[in-house]
Amino acid sequence: MTDDLQVFWATYNTLVYTVGVHAMLALSIYLTLSCGLLSLGNAAFMGIGAYTAALATLRLGLPFGEALALGGLLPGLVALVIGIPTLRLSGVYLAMATLGFGEVVRVVFLNLEITGGSMGLNGIPMKTQLWHIVAILVVLVYGFVRLRRSKIGRAFEAIKEDETAAKAMGINTTSYKLLAFVLGAIIAGVAGGLNAHFTFFVSPREYGFDPAVDILTGAIFGGTGSFVGPMVGSAILAILPELLRFLKAFRLAVNGLILILVVIYLPNGIWDRKLFARLRRKGSA
Amino acid sequence: MLRINGLTKQFGGLRVLDEVSFQVPEGIIYGLIGPNGAGKTTLFNLITGILKSNTGTVHLGDELLTGLPPHRVTQAGIGRTFQNIRIFREMTLLENVMVGMHDHLRYGLAGTLLALPSHRREEKRGRERARELLSWLSLDTKATIEAGSLSYGEQRKLELARALATEPKVLLIDEPAAGMNPAETEELMGEITCISRRGYTILLIEHDMRLVMGLCQRIAVLNFGVLIAEGAPAEIRCNPEVVEAYLGKDV
Ligand SMILES: Nc1ncnc2c1ncn2[C@@H]1O[C@H](COP(=O)(O)OP(=O)(O)O)[C@@H](O)[C@H]1O
Numbered sequence: 062m063t064d065d066l067q068v069f070w071a072t073y074n075t076l077v078y079t080v081g082v083h084a085m086l087a088l089s090i091y092l093t094l095s096c097g098l099l100s101l102g103n104a105a106f107m108g109i110g111a112y113t114a115a116l117a118t119l120r121l122g123l124p125f126g127e128a129l130a131l132g133g134l135l136p137g138l139v140a141l142v143i144g145i146p147t148l149r150l151s152g153v154y155l156a157m158a159t160l161g162f163g164e165v166v167r168v169v170f171l172n173l174e175i176t177g178g179s180m181g182l183n184g185i186p187m188k189t190q191l192w193h194i195v196a197i198l199v200v201l202v203y204g205f206v207r208l209r210r211s212k213i214g215r216a217f218e219a220i221k222e223d224e225t226a227a228k229a230m231g232i233n234t235t236s237y238k239l240l241a242f243v244l245g246a247i248i249a250g251v252a253g254g255l256n257a258h259f260t261f262f263v264s265p266r267e268y269g270f271d272p273a274v275d276i277l278t279g280a281i282f283g284g285t286g287s288f289v290g291p292m293v294g295s296a297i298l299a300i301l302p303e304l305l306r307f308l309k310a311f312r313l314a315v316n317g318l319i320l321i322l323v324v325i326y327l328p329n330g331i332w333d334r335k336l337f338a339r340l341r342r343k344g345s346a
Numbered sequence: 347m348l349r350i351n352g353l354t355k356q357f358g359g360l361r362v363l364d365e366v367s368f369q370v371p372e373g374i375i376y377g378l379i380g381p382n383g384a385g386k387t388t389l390f391n392l393i394t395g396i397l398k399s400n401t402g403t404v405h406l407g408d409e410l411l412t413g414l415p416p417h418r419v420t421q422a423g424i425g426r427t428f429q430n431i432r433i434f435r436e437m438t439l440l441e442n443v444m445v446g447m448h449d450h451l452r453y454g455l456a457g458t459l460l461a462l463p464s465h466r467r468e469e470k471r472g473r474e475r476a477r478e479l480l481s482w483l484s485l486d487t488k489a490t491i492e493a494g495s496l497s498y499g500e501q502r503k504l505e506l507a508r509a510l511a512t513e514p515k516v517l518l519i520d521e522p523a524a525g526m527n528p529a530e531t532e533e534l535m536g537e538i539t540c541i542s543r544r545g546y547t548i549l550l551i552e553h554d555m556r557l558v559m560g561l562c563q564r565i566a567v568l569n570f571g572v573l574i575a576e577g578a579p580a581e582i583r584c585n586p587e588v589v590e591a592y593l594g595k596d597v
């Protein structure tokens with residue numbers, strides 16, 4: 062039994078870590094989505110966090126906790142600075158602006174000496190333990206549950222449903238959008254720091270356009286009605302390619318097909334409470 | 347209480363409001379009437395800061411509201427409802443009203459995340475107050491259902507409860523009876539009277555003349571952005587200009 066477990070762990074530990082980090086990114090994008098903001102800067106914030114934490118370890122020799130804290134802090138500050146002008150934009154314009162920001166960040170990583178150019182940073186010590194990821198996720202989920210039943214969570218939802226009405230309720234919508242954006246960046250940054258310390262290296266490619274789209278895809282796949290949906294969605298998207306390994310060359314095609322089917326037949330994602338409630342009623346009737 | 351002084355608003359070349367001035371005294375229900383497109387809703391949008399006026403000022407007591415962003419106007423004591431209903435459809439009635447209390451719940455992010463006593467105490471107080479406000483509009487039995495499933499008339503009442511939750515000194519109500527049947531309108535009149543008796547000052551836009559004449563102590567009449575009459579209902583009813591603006595209508 063324990064042998065089986067060890068074999069499983071040896072084969073799949075990276076996958077388990079990845080699922081955990083993706084769950085954090087899912088929470089990060091959910092935070093902005095729950096406030097009606099389509100921000101695609103999460104991958105870039107994750108990158109800033111990954112490089113910052115890795116450099117804190119490699120260059121400054123800081124303990125892991127402090128490296129992670131810096132990995133959250135710097136993306137938070139960057140979000141504060143770029144959020145003030147960009148959060149005026151809405152819908153697809155904000156999506157484009159944040160994607161553009163992501164490109165700028167990638168090019169900066171590519172050209173700075175301290176970030177190691179296109180080679181990135183190598184030899185980052187393995188410091189991330191499973192319990193780090195689990196503990197941070199537990200704290201985050203607790204925070205999200207608390208937030209939902211508070212005036213802050215209600216303000217986010219009000220802004221998402223009708224920004225003009227939210228303002229008429231005395232809500233400073235600009236500050237709350239900035240809050241969601243900055244907190245989302247901090248979470249993504251910490252996820253990046255954790256990621257860097259179990260993949261041993263960071264490179265500009267990992268934090269560009271593709272991961273930005275992947276994070277959004279996971280959230281939509283899972284459903285953005287609650288914070289659970291994006292976590293479930295991102296986990297499935299991380300695991301699915303492994304499950305489909307037997308399909309070999311067709312793997313990616315089937316992966317894409319499943320995505321398309323979900324979007325068509327489950328427009329609210331696979332974690333849809335209203336759908337669950339309907340099914341339960343049908344089952345008991 | 348609410349002083350509107352020389353408000354002018356132009357959309358491109360179109361002058362929608364032209365030097366409109368009047369005052370709403372404290373404690374009364376003040377009617378704002380006029381044909382469709384007269385500029386009544388635009389006036390509400392100027393008062394609440396959703397639109398910026400070209401010239402003119404709005405004061406609430408001694409405080410200048412002109413130039414403030416909408417949330418600050420609300421915090422200063424102006425509550426409003428919208429002509430084209432803007433409730434939060436996916437929230438429960440209780441949550442809708444508690445959004446209105448936003449600025450009056452005394453706790454912050456730390457209180458929420460750390461589950462401090464302030465959070466629990468204030469949420470409890472807020473919920474009780476929200477239920478009370480819902481009961482003023484006979485909606486308390488539906489407190490925990492989703493707002494989107496309410497009837498049209500109930501949604502309008504929910505907007506009223508939500509606006510009251512902002513603790514307004516002056517309540518702006520935009521066509522509350524639109525789309526209501528006579529029985530619902532009758533009930534609404536009673537509820538608005540009750541709200542007024544509780545000490546709220548009300549500025550009411552309404553098309554239903556019976557409702558306006560029955561409720562309001564003073565009335566202002568807008569026609570094509572110009573204030574053509576202002577006074578007690580009896581004076582308004584026999585003002586020739588008003589009769590002409592409402593040609594054929596039984597004023
Ligand atoms: N945002 C806007 N842009 C351009 N014209 C507008 C806008 N809002 C209102 N109007 C115009 O202003 C006039 C007054 O509208 P409104 O204030 O809604 O009238 P009322 O509420 O008295 O029926 C109308 O002619 C309307 O078409």
Ligand SMILES: [Mg+2]
Pocket residue numbers: 386387388429
């Ligand atoms: Mg109108």
